[in-house]
Amino acid sequence: MESWERQKNILDFTLSSLLRRKGKNLALILVYTLIVFVLASVVFLTHALKREASLVLQDAPEMIIQKTAAGRQEPVPFSYSEVIKKIRGVQSVGGRLWGYYYDPVVGANYTLLVSEKIQLEAGRIAVGQGISRTRLVFPGDSLEFRSYDGKLLQLQIQELFPADSELVSSDLILIGEDSFRALFGGTADTVTDLSVRVRNVRELSTIALKIAETLPDTRIILREEILRTYDSIFNWRGGMMVFLLFGALFAFVIFAWDKASGLSMEERREIGILKAVGWETSDVILLKFWEGLVISLSSFLTGMILAYLHVFFTSAALFAPALKGWSVLYPDFRLTPFIDFSQVAVLFFLTVVPYTVATIIPSWRAATIDPDSVMRT
């Protein structure tokens, strides 16, 4: 009990001492909070995005087969599917018809996809919320497309995809095969690419190897690679991440440098006086420990709370300009707050601990010298 009372007294003194240098310490807390806020926002956003991508895409096609000619992708003859079906372990092969359409009215790119899993009447399409928002079109309205041979094609919107699915469907248009071929041309015996399902996923790489040997002009993309691509999103080695991390790291180096390079004359004199009036070296170190903890802990907690609100309540509004880039049509999505608590712990140990330690070392040096000489300098 006595020890706690002593701690409270020292904390009282620490807070009074910090308030005496209000301007400097407030600025310090502000910058510190900002660094934690940026780092925590990045950590929250990337983890939530990666987790959502890995969950949503775990049912993506096991294998996609593209045909390449002179390094470019081109339509795959559907006859390739017959060759692939003969390979042992292949369960099914399906053709995918999809492509892009540039809409000059708004300057946006749409993704057009043919699917038999949705019942569309002839001349009807289903579109994503992003398209509806950008073009101000709703079910019953028509969208005009210019086909490969210059003809105008009017397609009526049958339905909109739910707003909750924007992360996968914002720019998507589901279209019938006839309309797709009328829009983009091409022959009926070709598809954009092939999707393959296998009986045993452990044989995936062996089957991929066999396909590559049988059809050398193909490029094979495995589901594992799709998942890994999204796992590397916002990777620390990515351009913007490196700059953010280096920025934060340099800021911390400056903090630590400022602290470790010694105390100001005023602070040294304060320590000298405290020692002269009977404070022990351990009391002075305790005082400085509390000082470091007050600043770093309050900054850390404020930064974390603000980062959480920023990422999960405002959909990372401050990062939006960087994420949107030049996109005209951007999904309006709300992330599920998947939190990796180990990352939060790492952030705590990388921010709070170094700062607190850096505060103690110079004060220990100042506290061990003679108070008389400190006060005279």
Place this chain on the structure above:
Amino acid sequence: MRKAKKFSFLILAQGLALMLLAGYSFYRVEADRPRLELKKQMVRDWELTDLCLFTEANYTRHLTQADRHTPFQNSPLAFEHFPSGSILLPPEALKR
């Protein structure tokens, strides 16, 4: 009130707020399950391969399906035309 007490209250309040947010995360993850299932079903039914994250260019829209000749993927050090290139690394399939 003593300054130490005020500060303790402040830290406790902040800690409590963080714990509440952590609790809210658990609740939200459960509540969002149907939303995630809807997206999973779309991916499964329509055989989608990519998230609609960057719609700037074809190769940023379908990162995993992009051609090798795009500027984005000439090499990991190539200058990228679109801002999303500064967020993403080249797709895994191209780094083999």
